[in-house]
Amino acid sequence: MVKRTSFDDSECPVARSVDAVGDWWSLLIVRDAFDGKRRFGEFQRSLGVAKNILTTRLRALVAGGVLDQVPASDGSAYREYVLTPKGQDLFPVVVALRQWGEAHSFRPGEPHSRLVDRRNERPLGPLRVQAADGRVVTPDDTVVVKVEPPREP
Amino acid sequence: MVKRTSFDDSECPVARSVDAVGDWWSLLIVRDAFDGKRRFGEFQRSLGVAKNILTTRLRALVAGGVLDQVPASDGSAYREYVLTPKGQDLFPVVVALRQWGEAHSFRPGEPHSRLVDRRNERPLGPLRVQAADGRVVTPDDTVVVKVEPPREP
DNA sequence: ACCTTCGGTTGCAACATGCTACCAGCTTGG
DNA sequence: CCAAGCTGGTAGCATGTTGCAACCGAAGGT
Numbered sequence: 419m420v421k422r423t424s425f426d427d428s429e430c431p432v433a434r435s436v437d438a439v440g441d442w443w444s445l446l447i448v449r450d451a452f453d454g455k456r457r458f459g460e461f462q463r464s465l466g467v468a469k470n471i472l473t474t475r476l477r478a479l480v481a482g483g484v485l486d487q488v489p490a491s492d493g494s495a496y497r498e499y500v501l502t503p504k505g506q507d508l509f510p511v512v513v514a515l516r517q518w519g520e521a522h523s524f525r526p527g528e529p530h531s532r533l534v535d536r537r538n539e540r541p542l543g544p545l546r547v548q549a550a551d552g553r554v555v556t557p558d559d560t561v562v563v564k565v566e567p568p569r570e571p
Numbered sequence: 572m573v574k575r576t577s578f579d580d581s582e583c584p585v586a587r588s589v590d591a592v593g594d595w596w597s598l599l600i601v602r603d604a605f606d607g608k609r610r611f612g613e614f615q616r617s618l619g620v621a622k623n624i625l626t627t628r629l630r631a632l633v634a635g636g637v638l639d640q641v642p643a644s645d646g647s648a649y650r651e652y653v654l655t656p657k658g659q660d661l662f663p664v665v666v667a668l669r670q671w672g673e674a675h676s677f678r679p680g681e682p683h684s685r686l687v688d689r690r691n692e693r694p695l696g697p698l699r700v701q702a703a704d705g706r707v708v709t710p711d712d713t714v715v716v717k718v719e720p721p722r723e724p
Numbered sequence: 725a726c727c728t729t730c731g732g733t734t735g736c737a738a739c740a741t742g743c744t745a746c747c748a749g750c751t752t753g754g
Numbered sequence: 755c756c757a758a759g760c761t762g763g764t765a766g767c768a769t770g771t772t773g774c775a776a777c778c779g780a781a782g783g784t
Contacts, residue, residue, distance in 0.1 A: 422740075422772065423619070425599075429683045431672025432602050432665055436595040438676055446578075449585050452710045458762050466576075468742050473763060483675075495750060496761065501710075504675050509710050510698040511671060512585060514663040519584025522636075522657050523591055529718050530582045535702040536714045543701045545663040549688040550696050557605045557654075557662050561689045565682050575741070575770075611731050621773050626732060648781060649730065729782075740771075750761075 429564070438482050439508075443467055444475050448484065448505060449512050456491075456498040484508070514545050582717070591635050592661075596620055597628050601637065601658060602665050609644070609651040637661070667698050 425433035439445055443465070450464050462472055476499060479485040484505040490496045501508075516533055524530050534541050546554050578586035592598055596618070603617050615625055629652060632638040637658040643649045654661075669686055677683050687694050702708050 425595075426676075430602070431669045431676060431683055433599060433672075434676040435668040435672035436598060438672070442578075442589040442594070445589060446586060449583070453715050459760085462762090468744090469763065470743095470765085471741065474740095494761095506710060507671055507674060510667040510700055511664065513700050514667045514698070515588040516584045518660055518664060519586075519588035519591070521660060523579075523584060523587040530584055531715050532584075532718050533713050533715050535708065536712050537702075539714075539716065540703045542708065542713065543703050543705065545667070545698055545700065547663055547666050547698065548696045549690075550693045552696065555688065555695065557659060559689050560686050560695065561692075562606050562684050562686050563692065564684050612729085615731090621775090622732065623734085623774095624772065627771095647730095725784100727783085730780085732778085732780105734775105734777080736774090736776105738771105738773085741769085743767090743769105744765105745767105746765075747763085748761105749763105750759105752759085753757095754755100 435511075439484070440475065440478050440482070443471060444479055444484075445508075445512070445515075447472075447475055447479060448501070448508050451485065451499065451501050451505065452509065452512060456500060457496070458499070461499075479505070510545065513542070517544060588664075592637070593628065593631050593635070596624060597632055597637075598665070598668075600625075600628055600632065601654070601661050604638065604652065604654050604658065605662065605665060609653060610649070611652075614652075632658075663698065666695070670695075670697060 425437040428434055428437075439448070446465055447461055450461055455461055455464060458472065458476070461467075461476075462469060465472070467475075476485065480487055480499070483502055485499045486502050487497050488500055490498050513533065520530065520532070532541060547556075549555050549559070578590040581587055581590075592601070599618055600614055603614055608614055608617060611625065611629070614620075614629070615622055618625070620628075629638065633640055633652070636655055638652045639655050640650050641653055643651050666686065673683065673685070685694060699707050700709075702712070
């Protein structure tokens with residue numbers, strides 16, 4: 419590859435997000451973090467990922483401000499990984515992927531995990547993309563515009 | 572790598588989505604498709620990706636039912652790639668990543684593209700994860716549960 | 725006819741991924 | 755308190771994937 423191409427200077431926020439999260443493993447780590455996992459070993463067992471890969475990804479997520487390393491909550495000398503506020507803001511991304519997967523990647527009746535409301539165990543409502551006035555918009559209702567760069571003399 | 576690990580048999584919809592989309596290039600292709608791009612050359616110029624990579628990704632997206640190959644709309648003998656309904660359902664995913672990137676990956680005043688309402692050029696409202704009753708939920712308000720596999724006699 | 729564009733394919737080099745071993749601090753049972 | 759086993763990593767290697775550049779046939783333009 420002569421170095422995987424980076425998007426961290428792209429002007430498109432989607433590209434930068436993609437670059438910041440890193441790769442798919444990272445997103446699954448974030449998913450597990452939302453699910454309450456905090457320890458290296460928990461992630462490793464849950465994902466089945468090689469430990470060196472997990473090490474790399476955790477470091478990248480910490481460096482990127484998505485995770486934070488804190489002293490363990492159980493009083494042991496180990497450390498734990500928790501989501502920063504920035505990392506918690508990835509919730510809609512994970513939910514969007516989850517809903518898409520539920521809708522398109524399982525045959526009827528196939529078992530799968532589901533994210534539900536803790537209070538009543540009912541599934542969540544579908545994510546809606548909506549305009550400033552609350553109207554639900556489709557891709558055709560939107561346009562990408564460039565925000566003017568500040569004028570240079 | 573001895574083969575990149577696949578998640579297409581995972582019971583977690585997030586993992587399957589991740590697997591179905593393939594990699595980050597694919598997601599940027601989808602983003603461009605939402606932006607109206609349809610031709611091989613358009614994607615190639617927009618992304619700056621090597622043509623062999625683009626070829627691979629487009630084929631994978633077509634095989635995965637995200638894109639469809641159709642005769643060109645301008646009457647030429649070439650073919651174009653358009654989003655299938657399944658592909659269009661990725662809209663919330665792309666929007667979620669875009670909003671996250673806008674919120675966390677740009678310094679104030681840094682220029683970036685923005686997705687706006689076509690009718691009034693105003694930015695979209697933020698995606699909200701909500702329960703079945705419309706209440707906005709945070710990660711802490713939710714739990715992942717396993718859906719029972721159908722009982723086998 | 726000639727040249728350009730479009731949409732790829734092929735070959736190669738560099739790099740990332742994954743596997744398996746290994747290892748240094750904790751922590752725990754006896 | 756001492757050994758055994760966790761926990762959280764590193765190190766080394768084989769293989770796969772990415773990326774670059776060069777090439778190529780068919781369509782289109784002039």
